[in-house]
Amino acid sequence: MKPTNIQNPEYFHKVVDCQYACPAHTPVPEYIRLIANGKYTEAYLINWESNVFPGILGRTCDRPCEPACRRGRIEQGEEPVAICRLKRVAADNKGPVKQYMPTAPAQGNGKKIALIGGGPASLTVARDLAPLGYEIHLYDEWHKAGGMMRTQIPAFRLPESVLDEETGYILSMGIHTHFNHYVSSMREILNKDYDAIFVGTGAPKGRDLNLPGRKEGARNIHIGIEFLANVAFEHVHSIGKKVIVLGGGNTAMDCCRTARRLGGEQVTVVVRSPFSTMKASPWEIADAQREDIPIYNNMPPKEFVVENGKLRGVIFEKVRAEYDDKGRRTLVPTGEPDVFMEADDVIIAVGQDNAFPWIERDLGIAFGKWDLPVVDRISFQSTMPKVFFGGDAAFGPENIITAVAHGHQAAISIHLFCQGKDLLTDRPAPTTNLVRQKMGIHEWIYDNAVVSDDRYAVPHEEKKLALSNRKVEVELGFDTDTAFKEAQRCLNCDVQTVFYHSRCIECDACVDVCPTSCITFTINGDEDDLRMRLSAPALNKSQDLYVSDTLPTGRVMVKDEDVCLHCGLCAERCPTAAWDMQKYLYNVTKAVKIL
Amino acid sequence: MSFIKPQFRHPALPKNRVGYTKADYEGAISTLCAGCGHDSITAAIVQACFEIDLEPHKLAKISGIGCSSKTPAYFLRNSHGFNSVHGRMPSVTTGAYLANRDLIYLGISGDGDTASIGMGQFVHAVRRNLNMVYIVMNNGCYGLTKGQDSATADAGSISKEGHTNQFRSIDLCSLSIELGATFVARSFSGDKHQLVPLIKAAMAHPGFAFLDVISPCVTFNNNKGSTKSYDYVRAHQEATSELDFVPEKEAIHIHYKEGKSVLAPLHDGSLLHLYKLAPGWDPTDRRSVIDMLQNAKVEGTIPTGMLYLDMNTRDLHDLIHTVPQPLNSLREEALCPGQAALEEINASYR
Structure with missing residues (x-):
C-alpha cells in the first residue's frame, strides 16, 4: 500500500466516526470534552454553529452518530456513547448564549x-x-x-x-x-x-391506505402527521379508548404515544412486516413499549370494518417475510385465519411523501x-x-x-x-486543525484514560404522570454528575495517533503496549494481504489502514484504525515521539463565520 | 501518565487450546522507560506462553533486582512469582524447584543481576542443570543507577556520556556452554520472530535453558558507539539458524534442504526444527559452538538464534535421585517413616 496521506482532510475526519457519520459533521468529541469540563455554554455554541438546534436535536435527533460510535465496536455488548443526550445536557445547563451569536x-x-x-x-x-x-x-x-x-x-x-x-x-x-x-x-x-x-x-403529505371501508370510516381514520399537527395546534384533544396505529416508523411511535395521552387506553401498533425491519429508532420503540403499547408484526391491514357508519375495527392478514436471491422481500400469506382487532380510532402512519x-x-x-x-x-x-x-x-x-x-x-x-461565483468550484474547503496534545512527559491535555463504565440510561418521568398530560416531557435528561460519567466514556477519537516514520527506531514498544492490537510492523503488501497479516486481522473494511513510509528495516508501520481506543499508550511508550497524539478539529465551512 | 491499561482488547483476538487470549497472559502496565527492550521481551514471553497453551498456574516467575527483574510484574499476572534479592534468583529458584518439580520455572535476570552480583549463583545453577528457563535481559549497562557500564559491556563500547569501556566483557553464552548448560541461545529484543520460538523451545527443554537476550537501554545505552544499541545490533546481528518450534500434535509442514536441517525431539513430544545458516557450525557439538562464538568475536558480529543444544540431558532431580513426586506434596508418613525405619537404617551400619 502507498503511505497514507494524512494531509487529506478526510483521512482523520473519517477516524472520528461520530462526526463523519453526522450529516452536519458536528465535532462531537470536542463538545463532549467541554461537557465533561462543565463548560456547557461553549459546548452548546459548538453545537449551535454546526447543527443550529442543539436543544431540539438533543431530544429528537435520529443520531446517526451513535451506531457509528467506535465505543460500540470495541467489545461485544458495549454500547455507544449517549451522544444525543449529552448534547441535551449542554442545552439544559448553558448560560446566556445570545451575546455570542x-x-x-x-x-x-x-x-x-x-x-x-x-x-x-x-x-x-x-x-x-x-x-x-x-x-x-x-x-x-x-x-x-x-x-x-x-x-x-x-x-x-x-x-x-x-x-x-x-x-x-x-x-x-x-x-x-x-x-x-x-x-x-x-x-x-x-x-x-x-x-x-x-x-x-x-x-408534507402523509400516505393513505385505500382499503375497503376507508371512506365509510373516514371520521375515525386519521393520517398520522395530520393527527400530530392537529394535536400540536390543539385542534384535537381526545381520541377513542381503543386505538390502532398502522405503521412501524417514528411517526407511528409518536402517534401511539400521543393517543395514550389523549384517552387511548388500549393502543396497539400493527406493522405489516417483521418487527426487525421496523423503521422506527430502537429507542422510540422501547419508549412506546414502556407505555404499555403492544406492537404486532407481520400483519398487513386488509379492511376497515364499519358498522352503521361507525368504525368497529380492522381486519388483518397474517404473513411472513421471504427474501429472494437479491434480498428483495415479499410478504407471503401464512394461510392462518385473518385477525380482527377492535378499534374506535385508527391512525395511518405508513410514510410520507x-x-x-x-x-x-x-x-x-x-x-x-x-x-x-x-x-x-x-x-x-x-x-x-x-x-x-x-x-x-x-x-x-x-x-x-x-x-x-x-x-x-x-x-x-x-x-x-x-455574488456571481461558481457554485461548485468556488465552494469553501472544510477548515482543519491538528494540534499536539503533549503537556509534559507522558501527560496529555485530553483525558486519555479509558473508563469501563456501561452506558448510562436517561431517567424518565414517572409513567402515570407522563401519561396524564401530553405536555409533560418524558425524558428528564442527565443530571450533570451522570453527564460527566457518560462523557468520560467518549474515546476522544478526534485525538489522532500521528506517526512520524523518520523518528521511529522500531523498538516495538507501541506494538507491545497497544491494548487492542492495532499496530503492526511488517513488510508492505496490497491492502487485502496486509489486512490478514496484522497483529489482529483487520476485518472491518469500512475502517482504513494507516500505513507509513518504509522504515530502515524495510518494513512499514500499519495501524488498523478500527478499534483504536485513542488511549495514547503508543505515544506514551514511544521513546522518540514517533507517535504523537494530536487533536484534529474538522469543521464544515459555513456561508459566514458563525463563532 | 497512564498507570492502568484499558480493559478493552481487540474483539477478534484468537483463543488458544486452553481457552485464553493473549491478553490473559499480560500483567500490569510497564513502568520502565518508553521504548525499553525489556518490554519487547515481556511481549515475547506473553506471545510464547499463549502459543504453547500454557495454563498460567503451571509457571513460576522468579527474579532478582534491576530493570529486568521488574518485568515479571508486566506479564503472566495469574502465575506464581517471587521477586527475590539482588543476584539471588538462582538460589530461590533452586529451592522452589526442589520443592515442586511440576512447575515451569522462568528466571528473569539482567546483566548486573547475573554477570556481576549474581555471578556466584548463576554458575552453580548452570552446572547443577536446574530445569529452568534463565533469561538475561542484557543491555550492557546499569540502567537503574543511570547507565554505568556493566560486566557485559563490550570493550571499546562508548557510553552515552562519551567514555570508552576498557574492560573485556563477560560472554554469558560462552560461559554457560563452558559450565555445561544444555540449551544456550542468544536473541535480540527487536526480533520477536526469532525470540518467541526460542522461548517456547526453552520452556520445553528438560534442563537448564539459557537465553541471553540483547535488550537496548533506550535511555542510557542506545547512543552511537554503543554495541548494545538498536542500530548496532540490527547491523551486526547474524542469525545462526532459523528455528521452528513444532508443538506436539501438530503436523510438520516445513521442508528444509537436506543436510542443513536438524530435527530435535523434545521430551514432551514437541519438535525443534533448526535450519542452519552459519557455516561450519553444529549446534550439538560444543567445540564447534565455542569456535563459532570466538570467530564472531574476532569478526565483530553478534551470532543470534540457537547456539548449543544437548538433548541427552539429566536435570537436577535426575542427578540427585529425588522421588518423582513433588516434595511439597509428600506427607508426613513419607518424610518421617518412623522408629522402625530408623532402626533399620541404624542396623545397616552395624
Whole structure:
C-alpha cells in the first residue's frame, strides 16, 4: 500500500466516526470534552454553529452518530456513547448564549431571499445568511416557525419552550416572517423581486391506505402527521379508548404515544412486516413499549370494518417475510385465519411523501422521479438557477440533522450565486486543525484514560404522570454528575495517533503496549494481504489502514484504525515521539463565520 | 501518565487450546522507560506462553533486582512469582524447584543481576542443570543507577556520556556452554520472530535453558558507539539458524534442504526444527559452538538464534535421585517413616 496521506482532510475526519457519520459533521468529541469540563455554554455554541438546534436535536435527533460510535465496536455488548443526550445536557445547563451569536449588520447587502417553509432547512439558511446582510423573508403556513419539528414531534418529546427558544435565536436576526401564509403559487413568489428562493417545505403529505371501508370510516381514520399537527395546534384533544396505529416508523411511535395521552387506553401498533425491519429508532420503540403499547408484526391491514357508519375495527392478514436471491422481500400469506382487532380510532402512519402542488410545472423547474425536483446533490440548486431546495423537499424524507446539513450547503450556494461565483468550484474547503496534545512527559491535555463504565440510561418521568398530560416531557435528561460519567466514556477519537516514520527506531514498544492490537510492523503488501497479516486481522473494511513510509528495516508501520481506543499508550511508550497524539478539529465551512 | 491499561482488547483476538487470549497472559502496565527492550521481551514471553497453551498456574516467575527483574510484574499476572534479592534468583529458584518439580520455572535476570552480583549463583545453577528457563535481559549497562557500564559491556563500547569501556566483557553464552548448560541461545529484543520460538523451545527443554537476550537501554545505552544499541545490533546481528518450534500434535509442514536441517525431539513430544545458516557450525557439538562464538568475536558480529543444544540431558532431580513426586506434596508418613525405619537404617551400619 502507498503511505497514507494524512494531509487529506478526510483521512482523520473519517477516524472520528461520530462526526463523519453526522450529516452536519458536528465535532462531537470536542463538545463532549467541554461537557465533561462543565463548560456547557461553549459546548452548546459548538453545537449551535454546526447543527443550529442543539436543544431540539438533543431530544429528537435520529443520531446517526451513535451506531457509528467506535465505543460500540470495541467489545461485544458495549454500547455507544449517549451522544444525543449529552448534547441535551449542554442545552439544559448553558448560560446566556445570545451575546455570542452573530447579528444581522445594520446595513443590508441589498439582496433579498425568500425561504418557503419554516422548518429546519429554511431556518438554517436564514441563520447562515442573515449575518451577511441579506434581507430574508420566511413563509410558513402555520403561525410559528419550526415546521415538522413543531407539527410532527409531540410535546412530550420536545417541549414547546425549547422550540420557541431555538427558532427565536434565528428569527431575532432580523428575519421578515410571513406566518399563516400558505404559498400556493411559485409563480407569485418568482414575480417578486427575490434574488434567490429556497424551498424547504418538507415532505408534507402523509400516505393513505385505500382499503375497503376507508371512506365509510373516514371520521375515525386519521393520517398520522395530520393527527400530530392537529394535536400540536390543539385542534384535537381526545381520541377513542381503543386505538390502532398502522405503521412501524417514528411517526407511528409518536402517534401511539400521543393517543395514550389523549384517552387511548388500549393502543396497539400493527406493522405489516417483521418487527426487525421496523423503521422506527430502537429507542422510540422501547419508549412506546414502556407505555404499555403492544406492537404486532407481520400483519398487513386488509379492511376497515364499519358498522352503521361507525368504525368497529380492522381486519388483518397474517404473513411472513421471504427474501429472494437479491434480498428483495415479499410478504407471503401464512394461510392462518385473518385477525380482527377492535378499534374506535385508527391512525395511518405508513410514510410520507413530497408534494409540490404549488409549483407550476411550466416555470423551468424540472421534476424527475417520484415527482421530486431535479436538484444538484452538492449545490442544492434546481434547474432554475435562482431556486434552491433543501431538507425533505430536496431528495425525500430524511431527518432534522440532514435538513440542517442541506441548509448550510444551500446557504453557501445562495451566497455564491448572489455574488456571481461558481457554485461548485468556488465552494469553501472544510477548515482543519491538528494540534499536539503533549503537556509534559507522558501527560496529555485530553483525558486519555479509558473508563469501563456501561452506558448510562436517561431517567424518565414517572409513567402515570407522563401519561396524564401530553405536555409533560418524558425524558428528564442527565443530571450533570451522570453527564460527566457518560462523557468520560467518549474515546476522544478526534485525538489522532500521528506517526512520524523518520523518528521511529522500531523498538516495538507501541506494538507491545497497544491494548487492542492495532499496530503492526511488517513488510508492505496490497491492502487485502496486509489486512490478514496484522497483529489482529483487520476485518472491518469500512475502517482504513494507516500505513507509513518504509522504515530502515524495510518494513512499514500499519495501524488498523478500527478499534483504536485513542488511549495514547503508543505515544506514551514511544521513546522518540514517533507517535504523537494530536487533536484534529474538522469543521464544515459555513456561508459566514458563525463563532 | 497512564498507570492502568484499558480493559478493552481487540474483539477478534484468537483463543488458544486452553481457552485464553493473549491478553490473559499480560500483567500490569510497564513502568520502565518508553521504548525499553525489556518490554519487547515481556511481549515475547506473553506471545510464547499463549502459543504453547500454557495454563498460567503451571509457571513460576522468579527474579532478582534491576530493570529486568521488574518485568515479571508486566506479564503472566495469574502465575506464581517471587521477586527475590539482588543476584539471588538462582538460589530461590533452586529451592522452589526442589520443592515442586511440576512447575515451569522462568528466571528473569539482567546483566548486573547475573554477570556481576549474581555471578556466584548463576554458575552453580548452570552446572547443577536446574530445569529452568534463565533469561538475561542484557543491555550492557546499569540502567537503574543511570547507565554505568556493566560486566557485559563490550570493550571499546562508548557510553552515552562519551567514555570508552576498557574492560573485556563477560560472554554469558560462552560461559554457560563452558559450565555445561544444555540449551544456550542468544536473541535480540527487536526480533520477536526469532525470540518467541526460542522461548517456547526453552520452556520445553528438560534442563537448564539459557537465553541471553540483547535488550537496548533506550535511555542510557542506545547512543552511537554503543554495541548494545538498536542500530548496532540490527547491523551486526547474524542469525545462526532459523528455528521452528513444532508443538506436539501438530503436523510438520516445513521442508528444509537436506543436510542443513536438524530435527530435535523434545521430551514432551514437541519438535525443534533448526535450519542452519552459519557455516561450519553444529549446534550439538560444543567445540564447534565455542569456535563459532570466538570467530564472531574476532569478526565483530553478534551470532543470534540457537547456539548449543544437548538433548541427552539429566536435570537436577535426575542427578540427585529425588522421588518423582513433588516434595511439597509428600506427607508426613513419607518424610518421617518412623522408629522402625530408623532402626533399620541404624542396623545397616552395624
